[in-house]
Structure formats: structure tokens, C-alpha cells
Amino acid sequence: MSKTVGIPKGLLYYDFYPMWKTFFEGVGSKVVVSQDTNKKILDEGVKNCVEDACLPVKTYVGHVINLKEKNVDYIFIPRVVSVERKKYLCSKFLGLPDFIKSLIGDLPPIIDIEINYYKNNDKFTQNEFIKIGRMFGKTKDQSLKAYFKATHQQKKFESLLKEGLTNLEALKVWEGKNLVKEESNYDLKIAVIAHPYDIMDEYISMGIIEKLKNMGAQVYTMEMLERDLILEGVSMLSKEMFWNYERDILGAGLYFLKQKNVDGVIMVSAFGCGPNSMTEELLERIYKREKEVPFMLITIDEHSGEAGIMTRLEAFTDLLRFNKKAVMV
Ligand code: SF4
Structure with a gap:
């Protein structure tokens, strides 16, 4: 056996x-x-x-x-x-x-x-x-x-x-399972950048990606970006990052900021993560300085409550819609 x-x-x-x-x-x-x-x-x-x-x-x-x-x-x-x-x-x-x-x-x-x-x-x-x-x-x-x-x-x-699938979706397709057909009437584009294990584990992330989709946002993750786009983003930094996941987080964050091809960026970070304590601080400062794309940092830990996450996501998507309307007026 x-x-x-x-x-x-x-x-x-x-x-x-x-x-x-x-x-x-x-x-x-x-x-x-x-x-x-x-x-x-x-x-x-x-x-x-x-x-x-x-x-x-x-x-x-x-x-x-x-x-x-x-x-x-x-x-x-x-x-x-x-x-x-x-x-x-x-x-x-x-x-x-x-x-x-x-x-x-x-x-x-x-x-x-x-x-x-x-x-x-x-x-x-x-x-x-x-x-x-x-x-x-x-x-x-x-x-x-x-x-x-x-x-x-x-x-x-x-x-x-x-091709634009999240790691969880890609795993399902790879295993021959069918994906639930998604609504395609999204009116927001949001990049969610994080270590994959922070956002693909639906229990510890409290289903952040699904919640955003249900709120009308098309979600992009850093794994969907081609490597040269990540490198393009990270080339804005003066020093090389020797951890590959942190390089990808920074590269994706800076790429979305430079291209302005999403309405907002959410960084999800795990409590107790040493490398992220540096990348989140760096990204937050750059986004605040540039004031081009709204940025929100969510830190998850074993005590995070679903209601708190929901409120923050709702507030963020409301803000992005308000911004879009303000630009259109
Ligand atoms: S410390 Fe951060 S990078 Fe290291 S395993 Fe934990 S979450 Fe991942």
C-alpha cells in the first residue's frame, strides 16, 4: 500500500x-x-x-x-x-x-x-x-x-x-475543478498585495478577496503581474531587496502606484511579520507622499474580528467610489 x-x-x-x-x-x-x-x-x-x-x-x-x-x-x-x-x-x-x-x-x-x-x-x-x-x-x-x-x-x-486567477482559483483549476462564474459588472479595481498565505487562507484573512468582489471590486494580486512589471516597480527603490516575497510586495505596490491602473491598493500584513514591518512602512510612506492612489493597510492577527474588517473594506470602497465621482464631476 x-x-x-x-x-x-x-x-x-x-x-x-x-x-x-x-x-x-x-x-x-x-x-x-x-x-x-x-x-x-x-x-x-x-x-x-x-x-x-x-x-x-x-x-x-x-x-x-x-x-x-x-x-x-x-x-x-x-x-x-x-x-x-x-x-x-x-x-x-x-x-x-x-x-x-x-x-x-x-x-x-x-x-x-x-x-x-x-x-x-x-x-x-x-x-x-x-x-x-x-x-x-x-x-x-x-x-x-x-x-x-x-x-x-x-x-x-x-x-x-x-491569466488573472488568484492562487486559490488557480489551484482549483489545476485540480480540474470548476470555478464559480463571477459577476463581471465590477465598478472598482483594487489591488490586494500580501504574502499569498495571508490572503489565500480564507479563515485568517476573513475572506478579504471574496468580500471585495461582493462589494463590486475586481481584485488584482501581485502573483497576476508578470515578473518584469514587478521589477519595473521595484526599480524605483535605490536598494535591492534580498527577500523575494518582500521584493514582489514592494514591486507590485510601486507598479500600481506608477501606472495608476487601479482605484486603490490594500496591503494585508500578518501581525508579527518582521519583513512586512519594513515593507508596509515603506509603501505607506511612499503612497502618502505621492497622494496618487488611495492605500489602506490591514493587519491581521488571531484576534481580528470579521466585523472590523468588513467596516474597513466598506469604508475604503465607499471612499474609492466617492473619488471616482468627484473626478467625473
Ligand atoms: S515573518 Fe513574515 S515573511 Fe516570515 S513567515 Fe511570517 S509572515 Fe511570512
């Missing part, structure tokens, strides 16, 4: 699930994903994590506990150092497997390979995936075949994002 590998539905799940799932199935295992975030998962995460961790890491801890309860044979918690040449991820990702092991006892074996594309050399990460293949009795060639199939599926998923 195939061994089961649990993948926690948090952090980079929203960016790399197609690759990871395809690879694990390619080496003959069965993938089990934790449940969608709910109160129990978040409460368990908060209870078992250190207090000063960021909200997405606390939530991730809850997902690992959920998988432990499902009695999977392994849990995949990679040490993701870099997903792009000469760029790093936040240090939380670098120590994630050790951090989780130190918090939760009696876990099934953790598959904690290192994912590291810093040197633009696929070889290092390929070898790490070959190590996984070996655990499942596969030869180097069989593992490489699974790896290349996985990277191909990942590219398919990423091209769906560039």
Missing part, C-alpha cells in the same frame, strides 16, 4: 502545492492535505507555538497538528532557503522543520529536504528531491522523472496566475 505524505495547508502550500503533489505522486506516495484552516486549527497553532511568532507560522503549526491527527506516514516540511536566484526567503522558512519539531512531540517522520535555488542551479534541489525518491524506493532516474513532471505542473499553475 502507498505511504501517505501530509502537506500542511499553510505558508508556501499556496505557491508550490502543484509541484509538491505531483512529485510525491510521481514517486508512488499518496498526498494528504490538512483541512482548510478553521477555529480548531488556529487555536491549536496558537496554543502550541511561541507567542511572538507571526500569524501564518502559528496557523501552520495548527495544520501540522491536524496532519498528525490524520496519522499520515510522513509530513513534508521543507527547509525553503531560496526559490529564486540571489534571493532569500524570510528566516522563518529556513528553520521551519527544526522549529516545528521543537514544538510538537510524537510527529511522524518529517521530510525536511532543503529547497535552495539561490545559485540558479537546479542541481542542488534536484538532489534533495532524489533523496525523497530514495525513501520511497525509487532510483535516481525515476525521481528525476517525477521532479521534471512536477516542475512542468508548477509552470502550468503559474501560467494560470498570470
Whole structure:
């Protein structure tokens, strides 16, 4: 019988699930994903994590506990150092497997390979995936075949994002599910910029994207932008950003500001996020200084209330509509 590998539905799940799932199935295992975030998962995460961790890491801890309860044979918690040449991820990702092991006892074996594309050399990460293949009795060639199939599926998923789907929608399409047909009579365009795991987790973000759509806004996320547009935006800064997600947040924020092709920009940030404490401050200052596009910062934490978020979104969309009318008069 195939061994089961649990993948926690948090952090980079929203960016790399197609690759990871395809690879694990390619080496003959069965993938089990934790449940969608709910109160129990978040409460368990908060209870078992250190207090000063960021909200997405606390939530991730809850997902690992959920998988432990499902009695999977392994849990995949990679040490993701870099997903792009000469760029790093936040240090939380670098120590994630050790951090989780130190918090939760009696876990099934953790598959904690290192994912590291810093040197633009696929070889290092390929070898790490070959190590996984070996655990499942596969030869180097069989593992490489699974790896290349996985990277191909990942590219398919990423091209769906560039067609204008959010990560959640792209994941659904990638899995062959149908999307609910959307109303197309949006009268506002709003960019929502954030780490994908902050806004794609509908429980911790309280469904910000769906709420905005229901309020008549077409939503754009930074993943929908082509890389050269992100780089165009970030070129307005005098220094290079070495974290790739923060580079993307700043690049997208500055691109929308320069192009003025949206009515407003919302940045969603998780409480306790070190890198975001810098990017949100920087973006907020630049938007305030330029006064060209309305900007709102929403910080989410485990205590955020839905009513509070709703009020802020309603106030923001009202303001954007008021601005549009004022320009038309
Ligand atoms: S970037 Fe921020 S939110 Fe993401 S893991 Fe690091 S500290 Fe947490």
C-alpha cells in the first residue's frame, strides 16, 4: 500500500502545492492535505507555538497538528532557503522543520529536504528531491522523472496566475475543478498585495478577496503581474531587496502606484511579520507622499474580528467610489 505524505495547508502550500503533489505522486506516495484552516486549527497553532511568532507560522503549526491527527506516514516540511536566484526567503522558512519539531512531540517522520535555488542551479534541489525518491524506493532516474513532471505542473499553475486567477482559483483549476462564474459588472479595481498565505487562507484573512468582489471590486494580486512589471516597480527603490516575497510586495505596490491602473491598493500584513514591518512602512510612506492612489493597510492577527474588517473594506470602497465621482464631476 502507498505511504501517505501530509502537506500542511499553510505558508508556501499556496505557491508550490502543484509541484509538491505531483512529485510525491510521481514517486508512488499518496498526498494528504490538512483541512482548510478553521477555529480548531488556529487555536491549536496558537496554543502550541511561541507567542511572538507571526500569524501564518502559528496557523501552520495548527495544520501540522491536524496532519498528525490524520496519522499520515510522513509530513513534508521543507527547509525553503531560496526559490529564486540571489534571493532569500524570510528566516522563518529556513528553520521551519527544526522549529516545528521543537514544538510538537510524537510527529511522524518529517521530510525536511532543503529547497535552495539561490545559485540558479537546479542541481542542488534536484538532489534533495532524489533523496525523497530514495525513501520511497525509487532510483535516481525515476525521481528525476517525477521532479521534471512536477516542475512542468508548477509552470502550468503559474501560467494560470498570470491569466488573472488568484492562487486559490488557480489551484482549483489545476485540480480540474470548476470555478464559480463571477459577476463581471465590477465598478472598482483594487489591488490586494500580501504574502499569498495571508490572503489565500480564507479563515485568517476573513475572506478579504471574496468580500471585495461582493462589494463590486475586481481584485488584482501581485502573483497576476508578470515578473518584469514587478521589477519595473521595484526599480524605483535605490536598494535591492534580498527577500523575494518582500521584493514582489514592494514591486507590485510601486507598479500600481506608477501606472495608476487601479482605484486603490490594500496591503494585508500578518501581525508579527518582521519583513512586512519594513515593507508596509515603506509603501505607506511612499503612497502618502505621492497622494496618487488611495492605500489602506490591514493587519491581521488571531484576534481580528470579521466585523472590523468588513467596516474597513466598506469604508475604503465607499471612499474609492466617492473619488471616482468627484473626478467625473
Ligand atoms: S515573511 Fe513574515 S509572515 Fe511570512 S513567515 Fe516570515 S515573518 Fe511570517
